[in-house]
Amino acid sequence: MSQYNKTKGSQFETDVMKWLRKMGAIAERLTKAGAKDEGDIVTVIAGETYILELKNRATLSLPEFWREAQVEALNYAKARGIGEVPLSYVIVKRRNASIDQAWVIQDLAQWLKEKSDGSDHQASSS
Secondary structure: EEEEEEEHHHHHHHHHHHHHHHHOOOEEOOOOHHHOOOOEEEEEOOOOEEEEEEEEEOOOHHHHHHHHHHHHHHHHHHOOOOOOOOOOEEEEEEOOOHHHHHHEEEEEEEHHHHHHOOOOOOOOOO
């Protein structure tokens, strides 16, 4: 990845973090750790922790982005000795749009689990 792309990605992460804070969420950027990366942002909303993987790219690869988000949420939990892996989301920058119009990606099982009871964040896969 070129330095220009790294700078674009870093700026998007900062902008999303600031927007989340402005909206009243606790949000912090996470340190990059290579294979042990834990996501780009951790945010706490209504007492629940979420791991965000942010993408600012012209070409979308949703399966790749989703796998990365899932692995990084697991890394986050392992690094902290947490039994429950936080829900993770992929946030994709929308071209020529403001931060609040970025896309939020998750899978259907996670979405349904979150909407159903919100108490058990482990969505089963079938």
